[in-house]
Amino acid sequence: xxxxxxxxxxxxxxxxxxxxxxxxxxxxxxxxxxxxxxxxxxxxxxxxxxxxxxxxxxxxxxxxxxxxxxxxxxxxxxxxxxxxxxxxxxxxxxxxxxxxxxxxxxxxxxxxxxxxxxxxxxxxxxxxxxxxxxxxxxxxxxxxxxxxxxxxxxxxxxxxxxxxxxxxxxxxxxxxxxxxxxxxxxxxxxxxxxxxxxxxxxxxxxxxxxxxxxxxxxxxxxxxxxxxxxxxxxxxxxxxxxxxxxxxxxxxxxxxxxxxxxxxxxxxxxxxxxxxxxxxxxxxxxxxxxxxxxxxxxxxxxxxxxxxxxxxxxxxxxxxxxxxxxxxxxxxxxxxxxxxxxxxxxxxxxxxxxxxxxxxxxxxxxxxxxxxxxxxxxxxxxxxxxxxxxxxxxxxxxxxxxxxxxxxxxxxxxxxxxxxxxxxxxxxxx
Numbered sequence: 156x157x158x159x160x161x162x163x164x165x166x167x168x169x170x171x172x173x174x175x176x177x178x179x180x181x182x183x184x185x186x187x188x189x190x191x192x193x194x195x196x197x198x199x200x201x202x203x204x205x206x207x208x209x210x211x212x213x214x215x216x217x218x219x220x221x222x223x224x225x226x227x228x229x230x231x232x233x234x235x236x237x238x239x240x241x242x243x244x245x246x247x248x249x250x251x252x253x254x255x256x257x258x259x260x261x262x263x264x265x266x267x268x269x270x271x272x273x274x275x276x277x278x279x280x281x282x283x284x285x286x287x288x289x290x291x292x293x294x295x296x297x298x299x300x301x302x303x304x305x306x307x308x309x310x311x312x313x314x315x316x317x318x319x320x321x322x323x324x325x326x327x328x329x330x331x332x333x334x335x336x337x338x339x340x341x342x343x344x345x346x347x348x349x350x351x352x353x354x355x356x357x358x359x360x361x362x363x364x365x366x367x368x369x370x371x372x373x374x375x376x377x378x379x380x381x382x383x384x385x386x387x388x389x390x391x392x393x394x395x396x397x398x399x400x401x402x403x404x405x406x407x408x409x410x411x412x413x414x415x416x417x418x419x420x421x422x423x424x425x426x427x428x429x430x431x432x433x434x435x436x437x438x439x440x441x442x443x444x445x446x447x448x449x450x451x452x453x454x455x456x457x458x459x460x461x462x463x464x465x466x467x468x469x470x471x472x473x474x475x476x477x478x479x480x481x482x483x484x485x486x487x488x489x490x491x492x493x494x495x496x497x498x499x500x501x502x503x504x505x506x507x508x509x510x511x512x513x514x515x516x517x518x519x520x521x522x523x524x525x526x527x528x529x530x531x532x533x534x535x536x537x538x539x540x541x542x543x544x545x546x547x548x549x550x551x552x553x554x555x556x557x558x559x560x561x562x563x564x565x566x567x568x569x570x571x572x573x574x575x576x577x578x579x580x581x582x583x584x585x
Contacts, residue, residue, distance in 0.1 A: 197225060201232070209235030209270065213259055214252075231263050235270035238289065246276035246306050253285055260292050267321075268296040276306040287313045297321040305329030309354050316341050328352055339365065355381065355398075363387060374398060380456070391461065396420060400477045403460025411466040414457060422456075422477040455481040462486035468495040470525075475499065482511045493521040501526065501567070506574045513578070519551040526561040526568055533560040539575065539582035550578050557582070 196204070208216040208230055216230045216237075238256055240247035252275075271293040278286065286303070290312070293301050299321055303312075306329060314333035317325075318341040325345060331354040339345050339362035346364060351371040358377065360368075361384040368383070368391050375381055375398030384404045391412040393401070397419035458481040461467065467488075471478055478499070494516065500509045501524070513519070528534070541554040557580050561568050572582060 197223060201229065204229050205232045206234050209233045209237070212237050212239050214255065217259070232266050233268075234266075235268060235272075236293070237272045239272060239274045240276075246274050246304075249275045249278040249282040249286065253282065256289060257285075260289070265296065268293060268298045270300045270302075271296075271298045272302040272304075274302070274304040274306075278305060278308065278310055283311055286310060294319045294322065300324040300326075302326040303328070303330060309352075312336055318342070320344055323347065325349070330354075332357060334358070337361070357381065359384065360401075361385070366390070368392070370394070370396060370401075372397075375401075383460070400456055402456050405463075406460050407463050409461060409464040411468075412461040412464045413468040414461070414470070415468075416471040416475045416477065418472050418474055420471075420475055420477065422475070422480075455484050455486060457481055459484075459486050462488050463490055464488070465490050466493045467491060469500070470495070470497045471499045473499055473502070479508065482508055485511050485515050488512075488516045489518070491516045491519055493523075494519060495523045495525065497524070498526045498567070500524075501571050501574075506571065509571075509574070513550045517551055518553050520553050521556045521558075522554060523558040523560065524571065526559065526571060528560060528562045530560065534562045535564055536560050537572075537582045539580045542579045542581055554580070 196207075199207075208219065211219075213236055216233055220227045220230055236259075238252065240251075273286065273289055273293075275286075290301070290303060294317055297319070300323060303310075303326070309329055309331045311331045312327075312333070314335055316335045316338050320343060322342050322345050324347040326347075326349045328351045332350070334357045337355070337357045337360045339348075342362070343364055345362055347367040348360075348362070348365055349367075349369040349371075350373055351369075353373045355373055355375045356377060358379055359382045361382075363385075364387060365385045366387060366389040368385060368388055370393045372395045375396070378399070380399045381401045382404060383401050385406060386404070387408055388406045389408055389410045391403075391406070391409065391414075394413070394415045395417055398421055400416065400420055400422045455462075456477055458478070469478065494512070496509065496512075500506075500512065502508065513522070525533075537559045539557040539559070541550070541552065541557070543552050557575065559568070559572065559575075559582070564572075575582075
């Protein structure tokens, strides 16, 4: 029996009958009787209507049951669920929709789901088991793309692994992820994992099938360094990560990586100063620069894992130590074609970081230096190229484009230009 609370949704008949308003009908023909927009849509096969209703918030999809007899049960078979607020761009609180969602999941037919979106602004403690149950319901319905987004606070997801042969995309925002949840051994089809504004309480992220991994504004509180084991990864983004820098295991199939680390990264050198010298270069090393054998610090933490990439964007803030430490064991970037760096790589008296990565990129074709200017627009842009006639090559002979972007050509930028000129690179202003 349908609950009274659920029936209240069907009382909005006036709203439901106007769902298709605003759609202009085709030009009438003299030989054919006029046909309403609703009738034209209603003439579509059920399978198409199930798909169309999937783009509506779940409440609106249910309300279509009052349009006509044929529409009474169509909402039960939609290929997707959008558990969101009715107002565009505004999320509801879990408490506002929890009764509706519980009745919806009971009354809906157990057909497969392509997509499920669960988006809320706020939740209370007692809502956490409910939302976890909704997530498991989606997995049970063989969902292929699952989104869970919490606007305020961090909702704890159960410390249980997901088990699904069908899940392809997982998008998480505003949740706390615990140990076994991030072990995706039981999701052999998972290809795309996005985490933003999440708290990560796990020592490992592992998946043998994952191709795209994105970690944005996430926080890691554990003392050990999290390992990322994704051997089939094609693209990687790590932006504004707080905590110890992740250790990247070998990613032999990697095509592109974008790594932006800021000073909330706990691997920052504690004694860094304006001279650009990191204490790891001398005997008076701080506690963040001292090698600790149990966290693989004798190996490359980041650069080793991304050394097979063809396209790299490496944009750490000043004072971030992990790249400087990695460069002491710098791998060879055997496939690297394009490279974007910022002023971090041009620090130190001899620009050693820049020199090191250039000498270890034998097939590099394009180098872009974004100096003291975050863009997207820059007041000054210069282009250059490698001149192989002027001497033996210390860097890639394939380097046919070098871009330097900045807001002003000051002493620091001139120093970089002089350095590049020593490698037989000649410039002109754009």
